[in-house]
Amino acid sequence: MGLDIKKNDTVLVITGDEKGKKGRVLSVEKAKDRVVVERLNMIKKHMKPSKKYQQGGIIEREAPLKRSNVMLLCPKCDKPTKIGNKLLENGKKIRDCKQCGEVIE
Numbered sequence: 001m002g003l004d005i006k007k008n009d010t011v012l013v014i015t016g017d018e019k020g021k022k023g024r025v026l027s028v029e030k031a032k033d034r035v036v037v038e039r040l041n042m043i044k045k046h047m048k049p050s051k052k053y054q055q056g057g058i059i060e061r062e063a064p065l066k067r068s069n070v071m072l073l074c075p076k077c078d079k080p081t082k083i084g085n086k087l088l089e090n091g092k093k094i095r096d097c098k099q100c101g102e103v104i105e
Contacts, residue, residue: 004067004083005035009104011070012080013040018065022073026062034064041065076102 005011009025023037043063049056071080074097082098095104 005070005072010073010075011035011037012073013037013065013069014071014080015069016065017041028067029064032064033067035067035070036062036064037070038062072104074099074102075104076100 005025005028007025007028010022011025013019013021013023018040021040023040026036026038028035039062041063042060044058044060047053047056047059053059072083073079074081077097077100079099081100083104084096084098086094086096086103088094096102097104
């Protein structure tokens with residue numbers, strides 16, 4: 001799983017209720033193989049009053065999506081792409097776009 005999808009990447013949802021929508025990755029849970037995408041897969045959660053939520057009540061927040069249900073959008077060609085890995089001369093691994101070959105920062 002190494003250099004796949006990271007925080008702040010732009011992804012496209014390829015299956016499920018949110019299919020075809022784009023969003024920015026807020027967090028990645030590697031152990032559970034899930035990603036949380038900004039303003040996608042919204043759920044309503046009933047919260048008790050606490051320090052963080054003094055009022056309590058029903059709040060809306062993002063639920064995690066399975067990592068296999070999203071594809072990275074290449075920042076250069078703006079197409080959903082598989083991610084390749086390249087090893088530089090100095091021994092550093094980088095991500096690259098399989099569509100256009102550009103390095104993904």
